[in-house]
Amino acid sequence: MENFYFLFEDLGNWDVWVDKGYSAGFIILLTTSLIINAIYYIVLGRKSMRFSTMGKWFMFGFINFALIFLITLVVEGITIFDLAFGEFHYEIWLFTIINAFYGFVLYTVLSLLFKRFSIFSKFIPVKF
């Protein structure tokens, strides 16, 4: 998993990241992106055309980004590293930001798979 997060390295807590931190981040990343894609393409994309625009697609991408950011921050900070609320840990913030950006990339990739299950958003973000 450390290879997947090659942009991030925290030598001081290497064991914790390898043991739980990376996998927790990845599960958050994958689960959130899958859920957001399912909501966008399967739930809303088959019900109404209201969300079938590039603007709305970016909006859901941002929601995915924000959710991953928040969940990762909370889970890594409180559950994995057992920090107190308000305590600052630079590496966790950095990992959270990287995970959120990964989230947007994964949302885009999953969109290409999920779009075929939609009626109204079948040609978003790209037409093929």
Place this chain on the structure above:
Amino acid sequence: MSKPKLYLFAIGGTGSRVLRSLTMLLASGVKTNTEKIIPMIIDTDINNGDVEKCRNIIKNYNEIHNSIYNGVREDEGQGEFFRTKIMPPRELNISGTDYGTLRDMVSYNSLEGKGFGKTKSLFDLLYSDANKDMPLEKGFLGNPNVGSVVLKNVVESQIFKEFTQDFNQNDRIFIVSSIFGGTGAAGFPLLLNVFRDEMSKLNNGNYINNAIIGGVSVLPYFQVDVDKFNSGESAINSSTFITKTKAALAYYNRNLKQLVNAMYYVGDTRQSSYENNDGGIEQKNPSNFIELTAASAVLDFLDYEKNAATKDDLQNASKFFEFGINTDTGVVDLNHIKKDDLKAQLLHFHYYNVYVSNFMTAALKNEKLAWRNELKLANNYHGQNFYKALDTFTSVHYYRWLIELAMDQHDRKFLPFDVSIMINKEEISQDVSGTLPVNTSVGDKKLFTLVTGIPASDDSNFFRKDYIKYDEEFSKLAQEIVDLQYGNTERTLHTLLNQGIQNIIAERYVL
């Protein structure tokens, strides 16, 4: 037995205007029991504005019909917009300009010669000097006695011969004419006599003699400005319309009732007021509700004893019909139409036209729109001929027709739909060329109140606003329609529009 062809003789200005309304009804998708309609226009006034309008609308209709239905089986797509085939009008126009006056046409001066004294006297008895010297280039201006001589030439024309050659055993003939004018009043009895003359040497004479023939005779429904007649500017005097009608009806009763199998009479005591133009390009009378009822008579005739191939198969040799409405109202709307299928088709067609004129261009330009992509429409589809033809039919012909039917000069207007969406009505009413497109403006809210007196069901509540969503409906259906694999983009698109609009109307209206 295959469906019959209908040869539709549209005589004079009224004939062309009825044909125009019929084209609108056919565009709306009313089901017809015919393989195709072949309009035969008879008018000596070749520059008549009404005829020109009629030509243009049928040309536009055909562009659309041919793009969609070329090669499609007759029984497929019944009830869809533009389904019935209308052939380009065959014009049996004998140009009055070629004849000059009646005096020139019959070589009156040669009657001065020896041996023609009695003929000349009879001719003088039947025709006044004014009749003899009347220029024929603008029709017969309310003088059927002149028309009955001149129109005889129609039967000799090449186009009439072609019609007789093409005529098949179970084909039908329908004649549209006014009874109170010149061309129509003269043409109707003349044609009937020709068709029923057992001694005639027409091609396929036997088929034509035995064909089922119907006719609609339009009784007076408008009057023209009398001042122009009094000042000599126009030869048309509408104060004689009723007298002429009575005389003609008496003649029909004595001589024609045994020749025609289904005769329809339409007319109105609530009359429209028109400008007094005696023919030519200026004669462009607005469409009238009576013309629409006359057009509906054509459809009724096609359904009349459907299985009868010749007049001998009919249960009644002659039958007479009149059109009536329950309430004597100055504004007729869809609630006054008894035929549910006609009402439904007009409603569907209106919603279709509103989509074409207000939303379709944006939809065709929207690269992310599902239905457009499912149909694999080209990026420039909105600039291609098919879409242009649809848009022209809607904005130049359909909306103009609606505006004309609702004009104040009609004492009985036909106002099925809200014409306030048409924002350049003034310009349209002054446009003589008939080519100016009608501009419309329809907001989301307006879509619920397009039909006069029948609002669409609206599920809006405090938390949620309801919308009529054309594109959403089309997108839902797109995959299913594409799977039908028509192999013709226009047919696929047209089917999608038809079914989508059907779903919208079924959801929003109880008819």
